[in-house]
Amino acid sequence: MTCYLKETKHVILSGHRRWYAARKLGVQKIPVILVREPKSEEEELERLGSVQGGKVDWSMYEWAKYTYEMWIMWDKCSFHELAKKMGVDNKQIAVRVKVFQYYQHSEIEDKLANGVYTLFALYYLIIWLEKLDKFKNDLVQRFNMDLIRVTMLRKIELGLVTVNDLKNEMLIRTLSDEQIKTFLVNINLRFSDVTEENIVDKVVGSSKLKTHQVKIKNALININQIDAKNIQDADELLNHLNNLKAEVAIKLEYLNEFL
Numbered sequence: 176m177t178c179y180l181k182e183t184k185h186v187i188l189s190g191h192r193r194w195y196a197a198r199k200l201g202v203q204k205i206p207v208i209l210v211r212e213p214k215s216e217e218e219e220l221e222r223l224g225s226v227q228g229g230k231v232d233w234s235m236y237e238w239a240k241y242t243y244e245m246w247i248m249w250d251k252c253s254f255h256e257l258a259k260k261m262g263v264d265n266k267q268i269a270v271r272v273k274v275f276q277y278y279q280h281s282e283i284e285d286k287l288a289n290g291v292y293t294l295f296a297l298y299y300l301i302i303w304l305e306k307l308d309k310f311k312n313d314l315v316q317r318f319n320m321d322l323i324r325v326t327m328l329r330k331i332e333l334g335l336v337t338v339n340d341l342k343n344e345m346l347i348r349t350l351s352d353e354q355i356k357t358f359l360v361n362i363n364l365r366f367s368d369v370t371e372e373n374i375v376d377k378v379v380g381s382s383k384l385k386t387h388q389v390k391i392k393n394a395l396i397n398i399n400q401i402d403a404k405n406i407q408d409a410d411e412l413l414n415h416l417n418n419l420k421a422e423v424a425i426k427l428e429y430l431n432e433f434l
Contacts, residue, residue: 176205179212186212234288236280242271270298277301282325286332296331299341303327306347307355314352318359326359335365 176190187194188210197205233241246257246268254268261268274283274297286292304324308315315323330336340346346366347355354369 177208177210179210181212185209235292235294236284236287239271239275239287239294242268243275246272270294273301274298282328291332292328293338296338296341299338300324300327300331303341303347306344310347311352311355314355318356323359326362329362333362335363340366 176193177188178185178190179188180186185207193205242257242261245261246252246254249257249260254265254272258265258268271294274294278297283292283297287294287297304320304327307323308320327336350358350366350369358364358366358369
């Protein structure tokens with residue numbers, strides 16, 4: 176535990192959880208490293224980050240809070256500049272600051288601390304909600320953005336929505352309002368559930384033409400979800416694309432019957 180002396184009291188810089196655990200267990204003494212008192216709030220924040228940099232006892236929420244406070248302290252400088260000052264990646268700075276700014280802290284703090292949410296999932300949910308508002312504004316107006324956010328957070332918590340889902344703009348562009356509505360109303364549905372044939376048929380009714388148009392759009396969604404990182408993934412990607420190509424060819428034959 177690291178502390179500094181301020182007047183007649185010791186202030187903990189790091190090790191708050193160890194101190195709390197010691198109190199709960201009735202431990203009377205724990206090792207303390209005494210350092211000089213910071214000269215300013217800014218210096219305290221910088222030293223706090225330095226002390227905690229190699230530790231694992233900070234939650235993602237605490238890192239987001241600390242980064243946001245540093246950003247305010249540095250007069251809301253660019254994320255690039257703050258990243259240089261803190262010695263971390265630009266993306267990490269952007270993710271931490273935007274997540275801390277956007278969400279009500281009461282709805283994310285505990286779940287971030289317990290690993291139920293990740294900062295990147297929360298970050299990409301912000302972007303997803305913004306795009307939903309852009310491309311499906313009527314739907315957002317009917318449902319209310321706060322309700323949609325809470326629903327999506329619950330689906331992330333249940334493991335029904337992934338970061339890849341949130342990064343896939345095609346899901347918003349190609350799914351119909353009714354498909355997204357079905358997805359939001361049923362808390363147990365994944366995105367893939369509303370692109371299956373039985374759901375599609377319910378959405379578009381008896382029109383075979385519309386059904387096959389939606390299926391082709393869903394095939395495009397599947398293509399955009401594929402990511403090849405090595406040779407094995409590339410082989411799987413090629414096989415998947417060949418399968419999709421065959422499926423699209425079949426759907427085109429059906430469409431030609433109506434043209």
